[in-house]
Amino acid sequence: xxxxxxxxxxxxxxxxxxxxxxxxxxxxxxxxxxxxxxxxxxxxxxxxxxxxxxxxxxxxxxxxxxxxxxxxxxxxxxxxxxxxxxxxxxxxxxxxxxxxxxxxxxxxxxxxxxxxxxxxxxxxxxxxxxxxxxxxxxxxxxxxxxxxxxxxxxxxxxxxxxxxxxxxxxxxxx
Amino acid sequence: xxxxxxxxxxxxxxxxxxxxxxxxxxxxxxxxxxxxxxxxxxxxxxxxxxxxxxxxxxxxxxxxxxxxxxxxxxxxxxxxxxxxxxxxxxxxxxxxxxxxxxxxxxxxxxxxxxxxxxxxxxxxxxxxxxxxxxxxxxxxxxxxxxxxxxxxxxxxxxxxxxxxxxxxxxxxxxxxxxxxxxxxxxxxxxxxxxxxxxxxxxxxxxxxxxxxxxxxxxxxxxxxxxxxxxxxxxxxxxxxxxxxxxxxxxxxxxxxxxxxxxxxxxxxxxxxxxxxxxxxxxxxxxxxxxxxxxxxxxxxxxxxxxxxxxxxxxxxxxxxxxxxxxxxxxxxxxxxxxxxxxxxxxxxxxxxxxxxxxxxxxxxxxxxxxxxxxxxxxxxxxxxxxxxxxxxxxxxxxxxxxxxxxxxxxxxxxxxxxxxxxxxxxxxxxxxxxxxxxxxxxxxxxxxxxxxxxxxxxxxxxxxxxxxxxxxxxxxxxxxxxxxxxxxxxxxxxxxxxxxxxxxxxxxxxxxxxxxxxxxxxxxxxxxxxxxxxxxxxxxxxxxxxxxxxxxxxxxxxxxxxxxxxxxxxxxxxxxxxxxxxxxxxxxxxxxxxxxxxxxxxxxxxxxxxxxxxxxxxx
Numbered sequence: 001x002x003x004x005x006x007x008x009x010x011x012x013x014x015x016x017x018x019x020x021x022x023x024x025x026x027x028x029x030x031x032x033x034x035x036x037x038x039x040x041x042x043x044x045x046x047x048x049x050x051x052x053x054x055x056x057x058x059x060x061x062x063x064x065x066x067x068x069x070x071x072x073x074x075x076x077x078x079x080x081x082x083x084x085x086x087x088x089x090x091x092x093x094x095x096x097x098x099x100x101x102x103x104x105x106x107x108x109x110x111x112x113x114x115x116x117x118x119x120x121x122x123x124x125x126x127x128x129x130x131x132x133x134x135x136x137x138x139x140x141x142x143x144x145x146x147x148x149x150x151x152x153x154x155x156x157x158x159x160x161x162x163x164x165x166x167x168x169x170x171x172x173x174x
Numbered sequence: 175x176x177x178x179x180x181x182x183x184x185x186x187x188x189x190x191x192x193x194x195x196x197x198x199x200x201x202x203x204x205x206x207x208x209x210x211x212x213x214x215x216x217x218x219x220x221x222x223x224x225x226x227x228x229x230x231x232x233x234x235x236x237x238x239x240x241x242x243x244x245x246x247x248x249x250x251x252x253x254x255x256x257x258x259x260x261x262x263x264x265x266x267x268x269x270x271x272x273x274x275x276x277x278x279x280x281x282x283x284x285x286x287x288x289x290x291x292x293x294x295x296x297x298x299x300x301x302x303x304x305x306x307x308x309x310x311x312x313x314x315x316x317x318x319x320x321x322x323x324x325x326x327x328x329x330x331x332x333x334x335x336x337x338x339x340x341x342x343x344x345x346x347x348x349x350x351x352x353x354x355x356x357x358x359x360x361x362x363x364x365x366x367x368x369x370x371x372x373x374x375x376x377x378x379x380x381x382x383x384x385x386x387x388x389x390x391x392x393x394x395x396x397x398x399x400x401x402x403x404x405x406x407x408x409x410x411x412x413x414x415x416x417x418x419x420x421x422x423x424x425x426x427x428x429x430x431x432x433x434x435x436x437x438x439x440x441x442x443x444x445x446x447x448x449x450x451x452x453x454x455x456x457x458x459x460x461x462x463x464x465x466x467x468x469x470x471x472x473x474x475x476x477x478x479x480x481x482x483x484x485x486x487x488x489x490x491x492x493x494x495x496x497x498x499x500x501x502x503x504x505x506x507x508x509x510x511x512x513x514x515x516x517x518x519x520x521x522x523x524x525x526x527x528x529x530x531x532x533x534x535x536x537x538x539x540x541x542x543x544x545x546x547x548x549x550x551x552x553x554x555x556x557x558x559x560x561x562x563x564x565x566x567x568x569x570x571x572x573x574x575x576x577x578x579x580x581x582x583x584x585x586x587x588x589x590x591x592x593x594x595x596x597x598x599x600x601x602x603x604x605x606x607x608x609x610x611x612x613x614x615x616x617x618x619x620x621x622x623x624x625x626x627x628x629x630x631x632x633x634x635x636x637x638x639x640x641x642x643x644x645x646x647x648x649x650x651x652x653x654x655x656x657x658x659x660x661x662x663x664x665x666x667x668x669x670x671x672x673x674x675x676x677x678x679x680x681x682x683x684x685x686x687x688x689x690x691x692x693x694x695x696x697x698x699x700x701x702x703x704x705x706x707x708x709x710x711x712x713x714x715x716x717x718x719x720x721x722x723x724x725x726x727x728x729x730x731x732x733x734x735x736x737x738x739x740x741x742x743x744x745x746x747x748x749x750x751x752x753x754x755x756x757x758x759x760x761x762x763x764x765x766x767x768x769x770x771x772x773x774x775x776x777x778x779x780x781x782x783x784x785x786x787x788x789x790x791x792x793x
Contacts, residue, residue: 034563042773049776055594
């Protein structure tokens with residue numbers, strides 16, 4: 001297999017093209033690859049080598065950012081399989097999901113104590129986990145990228161709400 | 175001028191001679207230079223045996239200058255011409271400099287970076303810093319009796335692009351080949367981690383003279399991975415001195431009418447602060463020339479007037495932990511760096527927050543320079559067995575101004591460098607043929623709250639309907655943490671590119687002129703220096719190419735190999751015989767260009783090798 005800067009993240013990291021991944025293996029792989037390509041390795045070898053090393057090193061970092069984050073990894077797989085996320089043009093979500101979102105927002109608005117926000121945070125954590133499990137099934141077992149893309153968009157809603165919950169937790173002091 | 179070396183019979187120098195590579199800690203209050211000797215990093219002393227060089231530059235009547243201890247002693251007598259803590263002005267405009275009315279200097283407001291009026295004329299912070307760097311360079315060259323190959327220079331992790339660029343320019347001006355800019359806390363972690371063979375997650379709390387950094391790192395088998403960094407590039411021991419000076423003036427009812435008294439009160443405050451690190455109370459006579467007073471300062475007085483400063487550092491620590499998504503009990507150890515961490519209230523605040531005593535077994539003044547020296551030694555190729563790898567991050571987000579003065583973030587903070595990120599933009603008017611790009615750095619949503627780094631224009635876009643053009647803006651941050659920006663209209667291929675030299679950054683021409691003004695005067699010297707430098711660069715390129723060929727020559731086919739050989743032969747001939755620096759530079763550049771493909775192939779090869787490595791459990 002010949003690698004170049006256009007190889008996919010999975011090819012670059014020598015990983016099977018699927019959602020389920022071992023985070024520790026991704027981390028270890030990242031460091032192995034940077035050991036080979038980082039510009040520091042070529043510091044005494046002139047400008048041209050520095051330039052090329054920087055391109056590779058930046059490409060490896062880009063792949064790492066996408067692979068290690070389950071949401072980005074899922075979005076990338078959907079795109080590779082012809083179902084790009086297109087979040088900005090594709091905001092239609094199932095009614096039940098939207099109702100749940102509204103309930104969460106209300107709960108956050110009404111939460112007055114650290115405990116109340118913590119409880120919401122825990123609920124959000126469960127929803128995140130379930131959605132990721134669904135995405136994994138859709139991508140790795142059912143090979144249904146469009147359905148997985150829909151779930152990735154749902155996950156993006158959840159993450160955005162998660163940021164608001166975190167901001168609230170920070171406000172309540174820690 | 176270095177003496178010629180004569181080796182003993184039978185001990186001719188190794189052809190792969192060690193290169194003199196040093197680490198330089200260019201600090202707010204003092205600077206150090208260190209190198210690896212006999213496998214151990216150590217700080218290099220000056221002729222009097224002192225390793226610390228006060229970061230103070232004094233311009234004298236006769237056109238000369240004093241740098242270091244002598245200059246420091248003259249601060250109260252000649253305040254306007256004796257510049258201390260110049261690091262606080264690097265890459266800063268006048269409005270950015272807090273407390274400037276309490277400083278004895280004559281600032282001149284210049285677009286971008288402030289300058290200082292001295293008896294030697296107007297001096298930019300870059301030039302003043304270059305004096306300090308040149309002093310350390312000469313110290314290293316005297317120590318090793320050889321030319322300096324290159325240096326790793328440290329910067330606060332929280333330095334923005336303008337401050338980093340200014341530091342690199344200062345090194346260039348001092349005639350130093352910068353192997354890498356690295357972050358001070360990361361350098362400290364290297365010195366610390368390698369010394370202790372540590373593994374796990376560590377925090378580095380670095381309170382220097384003028385800057386505060388907090389970095390969270392993961393250490394595994396020689397890899398130093400920065401997970402998050404934060405801090406305040408205008409908070410340090412200087413501020414503790416100033417708070418104590420204000421208290422002293424208030425308590426004694428003394429006044430500081432002139433520049434000399436302003437410098438004097440600050441120096442006396444610093445001396446009292448340092449004594450209070452070990453004594454519970456200090457009795458002192460405050461002497462401002464015409465007036466003086468007796469005063470007793472209790473440690474609790476000092477702590478009371480600086481409690482807000484200490485609290486500011488702890489706020490930054492909490493933020494860095496949040497960014498790293500770690501809780502404080504996941505931190506295995508906290509390394510203390512910077513002379514200001516000797517203050518008991520700092521050690522107490524850190525110990526209370528993390529629940530264990532901080533690590534202080536390395537000298538907090540030296541640890542940054544030592545770590546930089548270890549990295550320099552490896553980058554120069556002296557330590558072929560070294561397996562040190564630094565994966566550092568960008569401290570502040572980078573973005574571009576969009577409609578309505580809003581910032582569109584392109585590279586988020588704490589992203590591992592080097593990095594390249596692209597984002598597509600479009601035109602907002604029909605027939606629009608140009609696009610103005612404004613590059614900013616910072617975490618706020620409004621452009622006016624961020625630091626402006628550069629403005630440039632993309633012209634010649636073919637007229638299209640509004641929203642039809644696809645302009646891809648790519649931000650590239652290199653391993654020094656420095657930014658370049660490229661904009662390209664996808665359909666027409668029209669392109670514009672800028673190396674983000676902040677608007678006030680020095681151009682190469684300006685640097686050449688300054689070099690001429692300050693270090694060598696005669697035209698002849700200038701030419702000789704350019705020629706010597708061109709020859710060194712040519713040698714460096716030839717050596718690099720030869721070692722690449724030795725390692726991976728089989729990647730080239732016969733024709734490619736012949737081409738590279740011819741370029742090398744031509745460069746060698748020109749470098750040996752020509753006295754024309756430009757001709758040598760052109761031949762060096764030709765070899766660099768001619769081996770670019772080879773360099774790319776080598777990189778592919780080594781990545782493939784890494785992939786084929788033993789550790790492929792995932793497949």
